[in-house]
Amino acid sequence: MDKINIAIDGPAAAGKSTIAKRVAAALNMIYVDTGAMYRAITFAHLNNKEIPFNELVNQLEIKLINEKGQRVLLNDEDITDRIRENDITENVSFVASQPEVRAFLVELQQMMTRDKGVVMDGRDIGTTVIPDAELKVYMIASVEERANRRLLDNESRGIASSYDQLIADISERDHLDMTRDISPLTKAEDAVSIDTTGLSIEHVTDKILSLAEERL
């Protein structure tokens, strides 16, 4: 087989996008951060709260550009850094639970994976977006480690946060994502679980690369 899709799902700050980017670069595949797409719609919603979701999604064009990591454009506005801020993070799980938002993004994501060659990370990729992906990974880490990682991420981006607040925020977001009605976060039956607690980025990347090689 010459082309495969790789689905990486898991809870907040487990390391999905860091690893997915590296795996995609090593295998010359396209990386797609679906969380960024839900964050982009959350940005649009916070600026246009009066517009119902079914109308809002029809006004949006989301583009992911593989440049300097990955840039996120919403109707040609670069919102890459803006969508990592706290107000977006606090509201994204609510927006992602809306049926119209999920239908809109799942269709877009399925189009992006049709020709294969994609590493896509999110919450419902292995279960809903690409249930036939050749490799599915369910990535987890302890909530303490995830809060520490996000604390460092936020520091490097100049976003104010505290360890205790991050433990609470991450736990609440995971709960909302795991209990929503439509495609909640859950491990696909055929996904390989990887607990990244205490593991280096290189170790996790190599593990997934060797799983991918078996399927290429």
Ligand SMILES: Nc1ncnc2c1ncn2[C@@H]1O[C@H](COP(=O)(O)OP(=O)(O)O)[C@@H](O)[C@H]1O
């Ligand atoms: N073993 C590891 N695997 C993945 N990320 C790690 C690991 N160790 C430390 N990190 C750091 O943890 C953070 C993970 O954040 P991110 O990749 O955005 O997670 P997610 O996409 O799951 O929300 C990054 O800052 C990354 O550098």
Ligand SMILES: Nc1ccn([C@@H]2O[C@H](COP(=O)(O)OP(=O)(O)O)[C@@H](O)[C@H]2O)c(=O)n1
């Ligand atoms: N495939 C996806 C990806 C993200 N999401 C939602 O989008 C939010 C933000 O995703 P993200 O991957 O940017 O989150 P972080 O783990 O990087 O903080 C998640 O908490 C989910 O509510 C989703 O519902 N389905």
